[in-house]
Amino acid sequence: MRFDSIIIGGGVAGLSCAIRCAEAGLKTAVIAAGQSALHFSSGSIDLLSQLPDGTRVSQPFAAFDALREQSPGHPYSLLGKDTVFEALQWYQAMMATCGVQLQAQPDMSNHLRLTPMGTFRPTWLSQQTVHPFPLTAPAQGLSRIALITLEGFRDFQPQLAADNLRRLPAFDGVEIHTDAITLPGFDTMLRNPCEFRSIDISRVLRDTAKLHEFAKALIQQVGQADLVVLPAIFGNGDGAATLKLLEGLTGCRICELPTMPPSLLGIRLEEAMKTHFQALGGLLLKGDEVTGGEFKDGRLQRIYTKHHQDMPLVANQFLIASGSFFSRGLHADRNQIQEPVFGLEMADIPDRSHWYQREFFGPGSHPYLKMGVVCNQHLQPAINGQTIGNLYCAGALLAHYDPVTEGCGSGVAISTGYFAAEQMIAAIRTNPGTADETNEQTKRVFL
Numbered sequence: 001m002r003f004d005s006i007i008i009g010g011g012v013a014g015l016s017c018a019i020r021c022a023e024a025g026l027k028t029a030v031i032a033a034g035q036s037a038l039h040f041s042s043g044s045i046d047l048l049s050q051l052p053d054g055t056r057v058s059q060p061f062a063a064f065d066a067l068r069e070q071s072p073g074h075p076y077s078l079l080g081k082d083t084v085f086e087a088l089q090w091y092q093a094m095m096a097t098c099g100v101q102l103q104a105q106p107d108m109s110n111h112l113r114l115t116p117m118g119t120f121r122p123t124w125l126s127q128q129t130v131h132p133f134p135l136t137a138p139a140q141g142l143s144r145i146a147l148i149t150l151e152g153f154r155d156f157q158p159q160l161a162a163d164n165l166r167r168l169p170a171f172d173g174v175e176i177h178t179d180a181i182t183l184p185g186f187d188t189m190l191r192n193p194c195e196f197r198s199i200d201i202s203r204v205l206r207d208t209a210k211l212h213e214f215a216k217a218l219i220q221q222v223g224q225a226d227l228v229v230l231p232a233i234f235g236n237g238d239g240a241a242t243l244k245l246l247e248g249l250t251g252c253r254i255c256e257l258p259t260m261p262p263s264l265l266g267i268r269l270e271e272a273m274k275t276h277f278q279a280l281g282g283l284l285l286k287g288d289e290v291t292g293g294e295f296k297d298g299r300l301q302r303i304y305t306k307h308h309q310d311m312p313l314v315a316n317q318f319l320i321a322s323g324s325f326f327s328r329g330l331h332a333d334r335n336q337i338q339e340p341v342f343g344l345e346m347a348d349i350p351d352r353s354h355w356y357q358r359e360f361f362g363p364g365s366h367p368y369l370k371m372g373v374v375c376n377q378h379l380q381p382a383i384n385g386q387t388i389g390n391l392y393c394a395g396a397l398l399a400h401y402d403p404v405t406e407g408c409g410s411g412v413a414i415s416t417g418y419f420a421a422e423q424m425i426a427a428i429r430t431n432p433g434t435a436d437e438t439n440e441q442t443k444r445v446f447l
Contacts, residue, residue, distance in 0.1 A: 002314040003027045003283075005424050006303065008290050008341070009321035009329070011036035012410055013395025015273040016091060016417030017319045017424075022280035024425045029283040029313070031290055031305060036270055037326055037396075042258045043232075043265025044113050045102060045414065047088065047124035048076070049407030054363070058109050058135055060124060060411075061085060073347075073400035075412045078377050079419050087418035088411065092125060098272040101128040101240070112138050114229065114257050118161030122407060127265060129234075129243045131227060131255035137170060144175040146225040148218065151182040152196055155259040156231035177225065181217045183210065198259050199267070201233040205242065215249035225252060232256040232264040239268055290322075290341050295383065300342075300391045317390050317424035320344075320381075321417060324396035330372065337371050339397070344373045344381040347399035365405040372399035379420050390427070392420035 003026075007018045010032025021028040048060035052070045057063045064081040067074055076084055092102050102125040105111050111132035112120040126132055134140050145165075147158035158178040165171050205211050222228055234242040234256065247254050258265045278284055285305070293303040294312075302312035322329030322341065331340040337348055348371060349355055355368040373381050379392045394416035396403060403409030 001029070001308075001311070003029045004315060004428050005029075005317045005319070005421075006031065006313055006315040007319045007321065008303075009033075009036075009319075009323060009327075009395070009397075010270075010274070010284070010286075011038060011321060011323055011327070011395060011413065012269070012273075013321035013397075013413035013417040014319065015270075015277060016087075016414045017321065017392075017394060017421040018282055019094060019273060019277050019280065020090070020418055020421035021424060022277055022282045024421075026425065026428060027281075028277075029285060029315075030277065031285045031288050031313075033289040033322075033327070034287065037323060038266040038270040039263060040261045040326075041263055041266035041269075041410075042113060042115075042121070042123070043127055043263060043269055044123040044130065045088070045091070045125035045410040046122075046403075046407045047084075047110070047411040049110060049122040050405060052365075052402075052406065057122075057407075059107075060110060061108060071400060073374075075379075075398050075401055075416050076408070078375070078379065079415055083419055084411065084415040087415040088125070090418060091414045094276070095269070095272060098276045099240070100268060100272050102126065103128055103132065105132065110135055114161075114255075116156050116161060116231070116257060116259055118164030124411065127240070127268070129232075129240050129254075129256045130265070131229075138168075139170045139174050142174055142226045144177065144225045146177045146179065146222045146228045148178070148222065148228060148230055149180050150201065150231075150233070151180045153180075153198075153201065153231065153233075154196070155198060156257075158229075161229075177222070179221045181214065181221060183213055183217060197262065198231060198233045198264050199262050202235045202239070202264060205234060206238070211242065211246065212249065215246055218246075218250050218252065222250075222252065228252045228254045230254060230256050231259045233259075235264065239264060293318075293342055295388065298386050298389050300388055316428050317392075319392045319394055319417070319420050319424070320397060321394040321413075322397055324372070327396075329397045332368075337368070339373050339381075342381075342383065342391075344383060344393070345385075347371055347374045365402040369402040369404060370400055373397050374399050378423060379416060392423065394420050 005021045005026050005028045007014045007030045010030050018028050018030045048057050068077040095102050104125050110122040113123050147161055149156045149158050162176045162178050289306045291304050294301045300318050302314045324330050331338050356366045373393050375381050375393050380387050381393050395413040
């Protein structure tokens with residue numbers, strides 16, 4: 001099979017690149033091995049919340065110059081502020097066409113999102129159903145908050161969240177109410193706690209009658225509140241519409257927060273992106289895994305996958321966005337960390353004792369989080385010192401940044417995926433015959 005572009009990885013970075021390529025008319029395929037990290041994510045887009053030296057960031061784009069000085073190899077430093085801004089603007093507009101509204105602060109600053117633990121995390125874009133708490137005064141305009149769950153739902157404990165909120169000085173004068181709603185119809189699910197998860201509850205609440213019962217119980221148990229916080233249990237694609245209907249039924253201002261996995265807010269992003277990619281004519285190869293590739297003269301000629309075995313997939317341009325350790329994009333044994341598909345050159349730390357801090361929850365970053373594939377300014381990797389001219393890297397696979405401590409995981413994924421796509425598009429438009437010539441050569445070899 002032959003394509004203009006092949007994307008290895010079905011997470012935020014891979015899908016961003018694939019959608020941009022498909023928008024430009026490229027025949028594009030995505031090889032997705034399994035669930036992406038979006039199933040475990042908040043569904044918000046983190047841009048930059050902390051510099052490598054520990055300085056807190058309120059205005060992400062204003063901090064890019066300092067970031068470049070402290071970390072010249074950071075993906076943002078390679079791309080530059082203008083490219084990152086362009087990529088995020090594109091992503092926000094693209095997701096709006098998919099029905100997912102992502103909102104930023106008017107002054108381009110970070111805002112806070114509430115976590116299931118009752119703590120706050122800074123982020124840059126949040127879905128319209130997530131309340132954007134102000135960075136400096138999170139309790140502004142709030143005198144009474146209600147944290148509500150469903151009886152028997154284990155993935156959100158409102159009492160724990162409330163206890164942590166009450167410890168914050170900003171919430172000294174705020175009344176925080178907690179409760180659990182019991183609804184008929186959930187009895188069968190409660191017999192099997194493993195099935196009483198957010199995605200299962202969302203299927204039940206698609207029933208209009210059940211949603212009206214939920215609204216009635218909410219009115220009775222909440223009373224008056226400036227903000228009602230619910231776990232994200234209201235559907236993948238239609239969650240925002242369901243929340244709006246519930247607000248109309250109750251008269252409450254409602255926001256949702258991500259639960260323990262599976263996270264419907266993250267799944268909402270993934271499903272919207274995959275649906276949009278396929279609507280653009282893209283091919284999604286689910287459950288397949290790349291096992292290797294063939295290189296010639298500094299170019300990737302073809303790749304092989306577990307399902308297609310000896311049938312190669314051929315393309316003009318390739319992107320690998322296979323993720324980090326969680327999604328097996330990076331592999332660690334006792335003495336080294338490797339990129340397992342192609343053996344790309346890594347930013348490695350030879351001495352294992354320097355991979356981590358002694359304190360797991362210490363104030364600094366664990367060094368292993370900044371390990372990954374080393375790329376040039378075009379995000380092209382190398383093998384044995386030779387740059388691969390038609391292969392790009394994006395997302396968590398990249399070296400020299402810490403997505404957790406620096407709060408930039410989604411922003412790096414989107415901007416590097418977008419940047420790689422723009423280069424792939426330009427390369428194909430400059431030399432459109434290359435893919436056809438390669439495909440003809442492949443047919444002569446394999447037929």
